[in-house]
Amino acid sequence: MEKLKIGLIGAGGIAQSRHIPALLALSDQVSIAAVSDINEETARTVADRFSIPGIYADYRDMLLVVDAVVVCTPNKFHSEIAIAALSEGKHVFCEKPMALSTDEAQLMLEAAKKAEKILAIGYHYRFTKEAQAAKTLIEAGEIGSPLVARVSALRRRKVPGWGVFTNKELQGGGSLIDWGCHFLDLSLWLLGNPQPAEVSGKAYNSLSKMPGQVNLWGGFDHENFEVDDHVTAYIKFKNGATMLFETSWAANIQEDITTVSISGETGGIDLFPFVLNQAKYGMLLNTSPEWLPGEDDPGIPQMKNFIYSCLGLQEPVVKPEQALQVSGIIDAVYASDLSRESITLAKKEDI
Known part of the structure; x- marks a missing residue:
C-alpha cells in the first residue's frame, strides 16, 4: 500500500507533542513529507528534530507535494487554510475548534463536499478508551x-x-x-x-x-x-x-x-473514571471495568482514523457536520x- 504523504501547517506545541508523534507511530501507512510555519526558523527546527524533508514558509507551496495536511495554526486561520487545501484536492485534518465561527465552519464543510475530500476535526477525547466504551454501551441500549x-x-x-x-x-x-x-x-x-x-x-x-x-x-x-x-x-x-x-x-x-x-431512562454512564450505573433485579449496580480496549494516547487512534479515512478504509469518527454543531x-x-x-x-x- 502506497503511503499517504502528510504535511503539517503550523509547527507549534500541538504539532510537536501530539500529531507528529502519532504520525511517526503510524509510519507504515503515512510519511511526513513537509512542515510549514510562518516562522521558517521554527519549521526548520521541527524538521531537523523529526527528520522531515520539506520545509516551507508558505503553506500554499507545500500543497503541491502532499496528499493531506494537518492544520495546527491559531483558530483564526483554520477556515482559510482548510478551504485552500480542500480546493487543491487535499484531505484535511484540522485542530479543534473547527473555526472561529459557525459561518466559517459552514464554508469549510461546503468546500469538503465540493472537493469530495476528508475533513476531520481534532476532537480527540472521542478516541479515549472511556469514550469509546461509553459509546458502545449507549448504542447497545445499556442506559436506554x-x-x-x-x-x-x-x-x-x-x-x-x-x-x-x-x-x-x-x-x-x-x-x-x-x-x-x-x-x-x-x-x-x-x-x-x-x-x-x-x-x-x-x-x-x-x-x-x-x-x-x-x-x-x-x-x-x-x-x-x-x-x-x-x-x-x-x-x-x-x-x-x-x-x-x-x-x-x-x-x-x-x-x-x-x-x-x-x-x-434505564441507567447512566460516568466517564473519567468510567462507571456504568444501572437499576436492575431490584438492585442499584455500579459497574467499573477491569480493562478497557484501546490506546492510552488518543492521538494515535485519532490520526489512524484520519489516515484510514483518506485511504477509503474507514469513515471519520468526527464528522465535519458534528464539529459544525x-x-x-x-x-x-x-x-x-x-x-x-x-x-x-x-x-x-x-x-
Whole structure:
C-alpha cells in the first residue's frame, strides 16, 4: 500500500507533542513529507528534530507535494487554510475548534463536499478508551434513551500562559473555545448529536483580570485579558434531552475536575473514571471495568482514523457536520452571554 504523504501547517506545541508523534507511530501507512510555519526558523527546527524533508514558509507551496495536511495554526486561520487545501484536492485534518465561527465552519464543510475530500476535526477525547466504551454501551441500549448530560471541565488556576491562547483576535475566545469544546463535542456525540433548540450561557473573565495572579501555567497580561476564563451553559435539545455544562481555566475549586455524566431512562454512564450505573433485579449496580480496549494516547487512534479515512478504509469518527454543531453551540453561548438572553436555534442551519 502506497503511503499517504502528510504535511503539517503550523509547527507549534500541538504539532510537536501530539500529531507528529502519532504520525511517526503510524509510519507504515503515512510519511511526513513537509512542515510549514510562518516562522521558517521554527519549521526548520521541527524538521531537523523529526527528520522531515520539506520545509516551507508558505503553506500554499507545500500543497503541491502532499496528499493531506494537518492544520495546527491559531483558530483564526483554520477556515482559510482548510478551504485552500480542500480546493487543491487535499484531505484535511484540522485542530479543534473547527473555526472561529459557525459561518466559517459552514464554508469549510461546503468546500469538503465540493472537493469530495476528508475533513476531520481534532476532537480527540472521542478516541479515549472511556469514550469509546461509553459509546458502545449507549448504542447497545445499556442506559436506554439518553436524557441528561452533566459536563464539568474545570482547571484550578491554569490559564495557558504561552502561545496565543489568551489572544481573542487569533483564538476567538478562551476556556470554552479552547478547552471546554472537547467535552461539549464528546457529550453531544454520546447523546447522539441531537439538534439543539435553546442555549443559555454566561461567560466570565473577572478572575483573570485581578492583580497578583496565582497561575500554575505561566504568566499572562491580566490587565489586557479579554477572553473567557469560566463559562456556564444550559442547553435544551429538540428531542427533550438537556445538558448542564461548565468549563474553566481558572476556577477557585479544590482540585481539577473533568467529568462527563450521561443519564438515560434505564441507567447512566460516568466517564473519567468510567462507571456504568444501572437499576436492575431490584438492585442499584455500579459497574467499573477491569480493562478497557484501546490506546492510552488518543492521538494515535485519532490520526489512524484520519489516515484510514483518506485511504477509503474507514469513515471519520468526527464528522465535519458534528464539529459544525459544536461551533454553533459555542457561538450561541457567547451570544447568550452578550445579550443576557437565551438563544433559540430554530433551524437546522443555525447549528
